[in-house]
Amino acid sequence: MMLRRLLLLCALLAAIPLAWAQAEKAPNGVFLIAKPALVDPNFRRAVVLVTQAPNGTTVGFIINRPGRRSLAQILPDNEMFKRFTEPLYLGGPVDAAGLFAVFRAKEKPEGALSVLDGVSFALDPAVVEAVMHAPPAQVRFFNGYAGWAPGQLAAELARGGWYVLNADADTVFRKDMDTLWEELIRRVRAVTAMLR
Numbered sequence: 689m690m691l692r693r694l695l696l697l698c699a700l701l702a703a704i705p706l707a708w709a710q711a712e713k714a715p716n717g718v719f720l721i722a723k724p725a726l727v728d729p730n731f732r733r734a735v736v737l738v739t740q741a742p743n744g745t746t747v748g749f750i751i752n753r754p755g756r757r758s759l760a761q762i763l764p765d766n767e768m769f770k771r772f773t774e775p776l777y778l779g780g781p782v783d784a785a786g787l788f789a790v791f792r793a794k795e796k797p798e799g800a801l802s803v804l805d806g807v808s809f810a811l812d813p814a815v816v817e818a819v820m821h822a823p824p825a826q827v828r829f830f831n832g833y834a835g836w837a838p839g840q841l842a843a844e845l846a847r848g849g850w851y852v853l854n855a856d857a858d859t860v861f862r863k864d865m866d867t868l869w870e871e872l873i874r875r876v877r878a879v880t881a882m883l884r
Contacts, residue, residue, distance in 0.1 A: 779830030
């Protein structure tokens with residue numbers, strides 16, 4: 689069953705972008721796991737939660753790169769930020785100075801992008817602000833994001849730069865990210881061994 693889902697996800701990612709863009713609200717997130725041979729320093733040993741946006745672009749966040757400081761530490765005099773003590777994550781090379789969020793909530797603010805059931809991206813500053821004012825139980829903030837133009841990620845997949853795995857919310861919000869890339873590489877290799 690898992691093998692069939694993995695093959696389906698690979699086929700979907702390689703297909704024409706409109707395949708995922710047809711339903712704006714349908715969650716369609718997967719993990720991209722950088723292959724060991726991927727030399728791009730922006731994505732070396734990265735685990736990226738990605739989804740296809742309604743316009744056909746692919747957006748995501750590197751979930752296994754926590755920074756050294758939290759929003760509370762960066763802006764200690766700001767009352768709103770005092771509650772955000774988790775590290776600020778390095779989400780990707782696009783708009784690296786921008787602030788974005790990945791959050792888990794039953795209800796999402798208007799303008800948030802659904803990724804998985806109950807998990808959404810806040811890419812628009814107004815949505816990020818709404819999440820800050822009424823934070824859900826699970827939220828992570830990111831500097832920067834990862835983005836691909838229509839067809840660009842499909843080309844990278846065809847060149848063999850990434851593995852694709854089913855995404856799940858528990859992995860997105862787990863505390864220890866130090867070993868996540870290695871664990872997912874082992875999982876992919878186990879699935880690949882089953883294929884042989």
